[in-house]
Amino acid sequence: MILTVKPRSVAGVLREASAGLEGKALVSLAAAVPSSFIASLAPKAKVMRGMTNVNVEVGHGFTTLSAGPGADAEARAMAEEVFGRLGVVERVDEEYLDALTALSGSAPAFIAEIVDALALGGIAAGLPRELAYRAVLHAMLGTARSLLEKGWSPHQLRDMVLTPAGTTIRGVMVLQGNGLKRTLMESVLEATRRAREIREELSPGKL
Incomplete structure (x- = not known):
């Protein structure tokens, strides 16, 4: 599942969907929402955070992904494969995502x-x-x-x-x-x- 809602909508969406996320990869593109919070609402999901940009529309996006709670190698590989179809993908530490929201996203x-x-x-x-x-x-x-x-x-x-x-x-x-x-x-x-x-x-x- 790829979560692409506004930050203030994250909690409501995950409360409704959490039951169906057990064991599944969950990539949040919601700006500024930490993976720890996402994991608290979907504790059995394989949580990742990322940031991409509008250039995915033409296959030239730049997507950065950070592994969060529960994200194993299989989940990371799946996310990288999906976003890799839309451009370049790089793994980063979560601490960089605010700056990447400003740089890559904006x-x-x-x-x-x-x-x-x-x-x-x-x-x-x-x-x-x-x-x-x-x-x-x-x-x-x-x-x-x-x-x-x-x-x-x-x-x-x-x-x-x-x-x-x-x-x-x-x-x-x-x-x-x-x-x-x-x-x-x-x-x-x-x-x-x-x-x-x-x-x-x-x-x-x-x-």
Whole structure:
């Protein structure tokens, strides 16, 4: 069973379903709800927690899974096989899941904002809207593949594009001058803080 409800709905759903979960693998994708709480409501299930993102829709999701109470090797393998059909799967410690909720779960929205901003810049420079978006999306897709497949660091790839007194360095100067990296870093940290706030808000009496 894959639990994909809002955090505040977890308790109600599990109270209704717990009788049928004995001996079964249970993967919760509910943000911020600890596996110990899930196991308290489904004590005979093989509990795991995970986080994925919207890119599973096109087979390029990034799913992280953490084994919780009762999760044996068979249950872990089953979960990895299921999510492996939807993209990349990695095992992680549960302590990382709040940050991964912010990064892996929220990153597609952050990246979409960046795509939109770059495309709007292209439109402002005179490009037709559709061409501007295609140019940005293929640049982003190619950049991601280059970093993954070549093993380059972001700095290495950036420096391969830069030329003395060229167009790219002028654009990079604007990005750095306006604090792009700091803004993106703070976005991830703020989303992580919110994930932790949700966990604190969901006391046993409220779940």
